[in-house]
């Protein structure tokens with residue numbers, strides 16, 4: 734945040750935050766404030782957290798939650814059966830954002846039935862490594878498909894979030910997000926909203942290769958490695974390029 738933005742946040746905080754007993758640091762509030770000063774909600778939240786540690790660390794923020802059920806507390810209860818490492822790696826996120834991200838990623842990672850990825854045209858040497866049965870002839874489509882199981886980038890619409898967290902729009906594809914802005918937020922430039930809505934998400938660090946078990950350093954490396962297997966199969970004539 735620049736000094737002008739920081740000034741604004743401090744003034745807002747001094748004027749409104751102390752007198753309010755309900756959780757003023759709800760994600761709706763953070764989003765609304767962030768839009769006003771054209772910054773990411775995450776940055777606003779972090780700035781408030783470091784500037785006013787006593788307020789944000791107090792659990793008393795939660796006490797009025799029942800009186801405002803539509804408001805998301807900044808300390809949402811943790812959904813069950815989730816990956817703790819995801820939470821640890823993303824502890825820097827706005828708690829309400831983290832909550833949404835966890836739900837989203839858990840859904841993405843859920844094992845799908847064998848036939849789930851099948852379409853009318855389902856051939857090609859590039860196969861889904863998460864076992865859903867998808868296959869394609871195009872590397873680009875393959876990688877994009879892999880990322881439906883293990884998202885690498887996330888966008889949480891700031892404009893939707895300031896209205897109502899129940900209608901949060903969270904997606905892992907840039908093109909889908911741009912379409913959302915065009916359809917839902919007339920008058921806004923897609924690029925602006927993209928910038929304000931990018932989640933500082935830290936994806937899973939290393940994933941093993943499902944073919945040989947090798948651990949890769951990161952997602953790019955893993956994808957290159959798996960593609961090498963597929964190319965190799967074609968080379969050795971195990972598969973024809975179009976089957």
Ligand SMILES: [Zn+2]
Pocket residue numbers: 850861862863864865866867878882
């Ligand atoms: Zn798949």
Ligand SMILES: [Zn+2]
Pocket residue numbers: 890891892893894902913914917918
């Ligand atoms: Zn939106």
Ligand SMILES: [Zn+2]
Pocket residue numbers: 942943944945946947958959962
């Ligand atoms: Zn391998």
